[in-house]
Amino acid sequence: MTKSSFAAVDLGATSGRVALGTFGPDGFTLDEVHRFANTPIIIDGVLCWDVEYLFEETLTGLAHACTRVAQCGSTLAGIAVDSWGVDYGIVDASNSLVAPVRHYRAAEDSVVELANEMVSSSEAYARTGITELPINTCFQFIRDARLGLLQPGVTALLTPDLWTLWLTGVRGAERTIASTTGLLDWTNHEWAGDLMERWGIPGTVVANIVETGSLAGPTLATVTERIGARNPIPVYRAPAHDTASAFAAVTSVSSDAAVVSCGTWALVGRMNETAVLTKEAEQAGFTNEVAADGSSLLIRNLSGTWLLEECLRIWVVADAGANGSSKVDTSTDTSSLRTHLLVAAESESARVEGTIDCGAPELIGTRDMPTEIVDLYRRSHENTELTRPQVVRLILESLAESFARTIARAKEITGTPLREIIMIGGGSRIEQLVALTEQATDLPVRVGHPEATSIGNICVQAVSAGVFDTMDQARAVTHAQQKEN
Numbered sequence: 001m002t003k004s005s006f007a008a009v010d011l012g013a014t015s016g017r018v019a020l021g022t023f024g025p026d027g028f029t030l031d032e033v034h035r036f037a038n039t040p041i042i043i044d045g046v047l048c049w050d051v052e053y054l055f056e057e058t059l060t061g062l063a064h065a066c067t068r069v070a071q072c073g074s075t076l077a078g079i080a081v082d083s084w085g086v087d088y089g090i091v092d093a094s095n096s097l098v099a100p101v102r103h104y105r106a107a108e109d110s111v112v113e114l115a116n117e118m119v120s121s122s123e124a125y126a127r128t129g130i131t132e133l134p135i136n137t138c139f140q141f142i143r144d145a146r147l148g149l150l151q152p153g154v155t156a157l158l159t160p161d162l163w164t165l166w167l168t169g170v171r172g173a174e175r176t177i178a179s180t181t182g183l184l185d186w187t188n189h190e191w192a193g194d195l196m197e198r199w200g201i202p203g204t205v206v207a208n209i210v211e212t213g214s215l216a217g218p219t220l221a222t223v224t225e226r227i228g229a230r231n232p233i234p235v236y237r238a239p240a241h242d243t244a245s246a247f248a249a250v251t252s253v254s255s256d257a258a259v260v261s262c263g264t265w266a267l268v269g270r271m272n273e274t275a276v277l278t279k280e281a282e283q284a285g286f287t288n289e290v291a292a293d294g295s296s297l298l299i300r301n302l303s304g305t306w307l308l309e310e311c312l313r314i315w316v317v318a319d320a321g322a323n324g325s326s327k328v329d330t331s332t333d334t335s336s337l338r339t340h341l342l343v344a345a346e347s348e349s350a351r352v353e354g355t356i357d358c359g360a361p362e363l364i365g366t367r368d369m370p371t372e373i374v375d376l377y378r379r380s381h382e383n384t385e386l387t388r389p390q391v392v393r394l395i396l397e398s399l400a401e402s403f404a405r406t407i408a409r410a411k412e413i414t415g416t417p418l419r420e421i422i423m424i425g426g427g428s429r430i431e432q433l434v435a436l437t438e439q440a441t442d443l444p445v446r447v448g449h450p451e452a453t454s455i456g457n458i459c460v461q462a463v464s465a466g467v468f469d470t471m472d473q474a475r476a477v478t479h480a481q482q483k484e485n
Contacts, residue, residue, distance in 0.1 A: 004077045004467045007033075007065040008457035009058050010242065011083035011159060013264040014038055014309065016054055018061025019451060020068055021458035021478075023467055028477045030451060030458075033068055034061030040103050047103040049159075051089060055166060062227040076229060078461040079167065079219070080238035081160040082245045082453060084265070085180030085289075086137045089162040090144070090154050090205075095169065099149050101159075104135035105364060111139045118198050122282065127192055129275040129288025130182040131301075135364065137181035141201045150205045157207060160240035168217040168235045172210035177240035179290035184209075186275045189290065212239055212292050213464040238460040239292040242453045243267045243299065248292035248471065249456035249478065250422050250448045258407045258418045260437065261452070262427025264306040266358065266399065268406040269299030276413055284409045285359060292460055293471070298414065300406045302358040305427050307395045310369035312337050315388060344389035345396065346432060352390050354380055355398040399427070400436035407441055421445045424452035449478070 003024040010017050018034045036057040041050045062079065069076050089101045112134050115124075121132045130136060137158070144150050157165055158177045165171055178184050178191075183206070185192040193203050210216075218224075218232030227233075239245040246261045253271045261267040275288035275296040289297045316333045344350060356376040366372040374386055377394060386394065403421075411418050421443050427433055428447045438445045449455055459474035468474040 003072065003074050004462065004465065005065075005069045005074055006078040006080070006458045006461040006465070007062055007076055008238070008454040008461075009061065009079065009081040009163065010245075010454050010457065011054065011081065011163075012038060012242070013084050013306070016057060017454070018058065018065055019454035019458070020065045021455065022069075023462060023477060027480060030455060030478075031068070032451070033064040036061070040105075043100040046100070047106040048100040049087065049103055051097070051101045051162070055163065058163065059223070059226050066228045075231070076233050077467075078234045078236050078465055080236045080457050080461050081163040081167075082238060082240050082242045082457050083159040083163075083177075085158070085177060085241050085243075086135050086140070088137060088140070088156045088158045090149055090156050091162070091165065092154055095165055098154055099144075102140065107134040107140060108143060109134050111143050115139055115142055115199060118200070119195055122279070124182065124195065125282045126277050127185055127187075127195060128182050129186050129277050129296075130180070131282065131285055131287045133301075133361070138183050138195075138199065138201070141183075141196075141205070142199050145200050145202065150202050152202070152204060154205065155207055156205045158240070161207065164216050164235055164237065167219055167223055169220050170217045171207045172216060172237065173207040174237040174240040175209055175212050175294075176244035176290045176292060178209055179288075180241055184290070186277065186288065189294070210237055212237060212244075212294070213460050215464065234465070236461045236464050238457040238464075241289065243289065243297065244292050245456035245460070246424055246453040247271060247297055247456065248460060249452040249475065250424055252472070253291070253293065253295040256417055256419045257446075258410065258421045258443075260403050260421055260423045260427075261425045262304045262399070262423060262433070263425040264304055264309070266302040266304030266403070266427065267299045268302060268403050269297060269410050270414070270418060272296045272298050272414060278413070281413050284413060286410070286413065292456065298410060300359060302399070302402050302406070303360075303363040304358075304399070304425070305430075307358065307363065307369060307373065307399070308338070308392065309334070310366075311373070311391060311395070312341070314368060314370055341389055341392045342430065342432065345392040347389065350387070350389040350393040352377075352386070352394045352397065355401045356394065358398050358402040396430070396433050396436055399433060400440040403437050404440035407443070418443070422448050424448040424450065426450055
């Protein structure tokens, strides 16, 4: 096998990265060539994504990838972008944004009530398989339609599709990311135009659905020059939803494993042949999203390591203020505090009784995570004061217990056994969380690659480019390399 390198642009809710995956005679290597912070900004009083900065950092990362492969006497064989779901940018005919890209944490609850007057939540779930949350794209579209932003001639593109547009000039709605919107009909995997009409959403605002793994096109001349590539680089539509990319790296629909993808969000569930659109699944809080191979991801969305990271951020800022310091090195200080508190949380004095629900809606938009967590805990444990190590312990035990309840419900709803858990993402690096999950579920936990999202993205590109015939072949090479490491 000759060397073939692919760049995965993985945009997370707190950071982004460009990873370079290379298949060759010696197996597979994955190198993170660039990482950058994803810090929301306030525009006109509204929380938004700093997309101009994020895209520029993406190009910087791709330039690093081109330099790296050139040093090895090779070229970049493909690029693909994945990100969180639901959020989008509205562009005009010149591909320029017509409004800031709002952050999902700026969603408005009142829009949900309005939407339910037009289409009941049960009908919407039976069609789209998406649980009702204020952050859903469908509700954000209703808001923007009422604000007059969805005028004729504009197109709303979810984040990875927006990046693909800016890389290639080609519009499209990749199927896995489209499935997060609450607007994709499970009967045909196409836009539910009648629901959009009833919600007052112009059908012209969405791009055509395009297949996962398809070629979007080559990089634009300006992009090719900016990243230092010798020739235009193919841009593929790998699973654009990061959850779909992560699941693609570790399992197939025939697997009897539950998957816990624990990053800023924790996505917990399993793969099925088709969506489960029952009332039972809806009431249990399960959402159905399209997997890389077109099957269904039956998952529950929970707050993940966001709970811990936000607490650490608040505490670091508070400590700096108490010490009279106006300068805070968030990354360094947070890392040091994390290490200290994770050790402290293992002590007997840090033990707590009971847990909180990591799927609680109060945890989505809070600006003061430690206070919100303690308030939730006090609903069943009155007048309880918690130390920082106890809060950390509570977070870890609550995550593990939420994983266990979700996996048990997934087993009940599908009626099929689950014999192990594959844990991936940054949370899989926290040994206490892995151990607590095994204890809570009474199932063995197999730790997958923490960068499973990038690996799934790259594997799909490699199959699309003809390096492998099937995903099983691509996965086998990456798994073999992980075992060696």
